Each structure stands twice: as C-alpha cells, then as structure tokens.
Amino acid sequence: MKVTIGVGDCGASAKYRLWVPYIALSKACGFELFVVDSITIKHGHVTTDGLRMADVAVFQRVGAGDAAEWTVAAMRYLVAAGKRVVLELDDNLIHSIPKYNPASQTYGTGKHDTKLLLQAMELAERVIVSSPNLADVVRKYNENVHVAQNALANEDFARYKRPITVGRKRNNEFRIGFAGSLSHYGDLAMIAKPVSDFVRAHADVKLVIFGGEDLLKAFPYDVRMKIEHVAAIDATQGQMAKSATYRDAIMPRYYAQLGKLDLDVAIAPLEPNSFNAARSKLKALEYGMAAFPVLASRFGPFREYMAESDCAIATSASDAEWTKMLRILYADPEMRAELALRNQEHVARHYLISSRLQEWKAALGVGELSAV
Numbered sequence: 001m002k003v004t005i006g007v008g009d010c011g012a013s014a015k016y017r018l019w020v021p022y023i024a025l026s027k028a029c030g031f032e033l034f035v036v037d038s039i040t041i042k043h044g045h046v047t048t049d050g051l052r053m054a055d056v057a058v059f060q061r062v063g064a065g066d067a068a069e070w071t072v073a074a075m076r077y078l079v080a081a082g083k084r085v086v087l088e089l090d091d092n093l094i095h096s097i098p099k100y101n102p103a104s105q106t107y108g109t110g111k112h113d114t115k116l117l118l119q120a121m122e123l124a125e126r127v128i129v130s131s132p133n134l135a136d137v138v139r140k141y142n143e144n145v146h147v148a149q150n151a152l153a154n155e156d157f158a159r160y161k162r163p164i165t166v167g168r169k170r171n172n173e174f175r176i177g178f179a180g181s182l183s184h185y186g187d188l189a190m191i192a193k194p195v196s197d198f199v200r201a202h203a204d205v206k207l208v209i210f211g212g213e214d215l216l217k218a219f220p221y222d223v224r225m226k227i228e229h230v231a232a233i234d235a236t237q238g239q240m241a242k243s244a245t246y247r248d249a250i251m252p253r254y255y256a257q258l259g260k261l262d263l264d265v266a267i268a269p270l271e272p273n274s275f276n277a278a279r280s281k282l283k284a285l286e287y288g289m290a291a292f293p294v295l296a297s298r299f300g301p302f303r304e305y306m307a308e309s310d311c312a313i314a315t316s317a318s319d320a321e322w323t324k325m326l327r328i329l330y331a332d333p334e335m336r337a338e339l340a341l342r343n344q345e346h347v348a349r350h351y352l353i354s355s356r357l358q359e360w361k362a363a364l365g366v367g368e369l370s371a372v
Contacts, residue, residue: 016130017128051074091103126144133300149359150285156251175205177263208228209228209229261290265330281351295312
C-alpha cells in the first residue's frame with residue numbers, strides 16, 4: 001500500500017503532524033511513504049507520481065493562497081479517482097483567531113483560505129486533529145474526526161534530552177524563559193505585568209524570549225531592553241522539494257537552541273480564548289525534553305496535561321497567582337529539579353511516538369486500509 005503525505009511547511013506543524021507519525025507508521029505497518037511538498041502542489045502538479053500512485057493521501061492543513069487552491073484541487077482529483085483522502089489539522093483556523101496571530105491575516109470567518117479549508121474538510125474521508133477541543137470544532141464540518149496527539153520522535157528525544165540539574169544553570173542567574181511563535185503574543189501580554197514586576201524586583205533574574213522579535217513588544221520598554229532575545233529559526237531556509245532537506249530544515253536547530261537556553265523556569269501562558277482552547281500540549285513536551293520545570297496556565301491543553309500528572313505547576317490568569325508561583329520556584333531549586341524530572345519522565349513514558357502509535361493507527365484507520 002502507498003501513502004502520500006502533502007507537506008505544507010518545514011516547521012513544527014509538519015514535523016509533528018506528518019513526519020514523526022507517518023514515518024513511524026510506515027515502519028510499523030509496512031506501507032510505502034511518498035512525499036509531495038507545497039511547492040509541487042502550488043505549481044499545479046496534482047497528477048505528480050506521489051499523488052497519482054497513492055492509495056491514501058494525507059494533507060496538512062491546506063496552506064494559504066495559491067497553495068490552498070491547488071491543495072483542494074489535488075484533493076478533488078484524488079477523490080474523483082477513488083483515492084482515500086485524509087486532512088490533518090492542528091489549529092482552529094476556522095474562526096475566533098486572535099488579531100495578533102499571524103494566521104488571522106489569511107484565515108478566519110469568511111476569509112478565502114478558510115473557505116478552502118472547509119471545502120477540504122468536506123472532501124476528506126476523515127480529519128485527524130491534535131486535541132479533543134479541536135475535534136469538537138471540526139466535527140461540525142466533518143463527523144469523521146479523530147484525535148491523535150502530538151508526540152516527539154524517539155530519536156529526537158534521545159538526542160536532545162537534557163540532564164536534570166539542581167540549582168541555577170548559568171552565571172548564577174535565575175532564567176525565566178519562553179519559546180514560541182508570534183501566535184503567542186497575546187499570551188505573553190497577559191502575564192507581562194507580573195513577570196515584568198518580578199524582573200524589576202530581582203536583579204539576578206533574566207527574562208529570555210526565543211522567538212520572533214515582535215514578542216518582546218508584549219513587555220514594557222524598560223523590561224524589554226533587558227530581555228535576552230534568541231531569534232526564531234529562519235523558516236525560509238530549507239524550503240526545498242527534496243524531502244530529506246525539507247523535513248530537517250528547522251526542527252533539529254530548534255531543539256538544539258531550546259536546550260541551550262538553560263532555563264530555570266519555562267513559562268507557557270495561554271490567554272483564555274477559543275483558539276487557545278483548541279491548542280495541543282506540545283510546548284510542555286518540548287520543555288520536558290529540555291529538562292525545564294514548567295509554569296503554565298491552567299487552561300485548555302495544559303489543564304488536561306496537569307490532570308494527567310503533577311509534572312508542572314498550573315496557574316490561573318491572575319497577576320497575583322503568577323507572582324506567587326514565580327516566587328515559590330525562585331526560592332526552591334529542589335522543587336524545580338523535581339518538576340523537571342517528573343515532566344521529562346512523563347514525556348518519555350507517554351508522549352514519544354512509540355507510545356502513541358496505536359492512537360495514530362486508530363486515527364488513520366490502519367485496520368481499514370487493507371480494503372483500500
């Protein structure tokens with residue numbers, strides 16, 4: 001059996017929704033795996049061998065602009081040819097996207113690319129999503145929706161896992177940090193006051209931001225000038241049609257840089273809104289691999305993550321509670337080390353792809369594929 005994946009980017013979405021699970025599935029189930037990238041799709045090669053020969057085609061989102069048009073055209077071609085078509089989705093790109101999120105420029109209620117996404121959902125035999133809350137959103141447009149949660153590749157975890165340490169990690173600084181995309185601007189703005197006040201009150205505290213430079217604007221000017229900014233990995237590098245280069249363009253460099261941040265506390269705030277409610281637990285998993293203790297919002301995916309295990313500290317959106325939790329972690333290095341250990345062990349037991357393979361098999365309907 002031949003399975004083709006339509007790769008829409010070279011970053012985290014493609015890594016966790018396509019490369020990690022489908023490489024593992026192909027090895028476990030013995031099917032041939034082909035790759036069609038967004039460049040090929042964008043130029044209208046909908047009958048390229050990777051698609052024409054596929055028994056099952058899996059598309060990541062639908063892209064934007066011309067890529068979205070051609071993705072839907074490719075899906076129509078495959079459906080007409082009697083092929084099985086699957087859509088992968090890891091964000092709520094249908095409605096309620098915050099204005100600060102770059103995705104709001106092309107997706108949202110009434111926008112052209114969202115209309116194409118809805119067409120793709122109708123064309124797909126099934127939709128696979130990354131969280132239960134996102135499944136609830138998608139089910140209105142395609143009842144055959146399945147949840148397969150994000151997982152780290154076993155080999156990535158083995159390579160980039162950091163050791164657990166007690167005490168401060170660099171220059172006797174207390175390093176509070178965040179790693180993420182510009183879609184999290186509002187999340188950082190939500191906790192900017194308590195974090196800024198904490199930085200001002202402690203000369204030994206260093207705030208670290210790993211991501212787009214605009215994220216720094218969430219903080220007041222005086223704090224912004226003292227932030228240690230680590231630039232986001234350039235997503236334009238490696239945008240090539242060759243699958244090996246495409247797959248490895250971003251994430252290995254991201255993992256390596258994340259570990260080098262040497263954070264004493266990694267923060268994962270989430271502004272309470274419907275877009276964030278549909279997010280996945282991914283940030284907690286990556287922080288766990290890097291051996292960072294996690295301070296996260298008690299909302300959406302992180303509320304669920306905390307319910308699974310006491311491997312992180314959850315807080316409400318209130319300034320007072322964020323301040324309280326920062327003070328506790330600042331004063332207790334043993335607690336930080338214990339939280340980091342619990343989270344890393346939880347990831348190792350439950351969120352490597354080897355542990356999630358049955359969930360992905362069920363989502364793809366592997367048991368039904370013999371009939372394809």
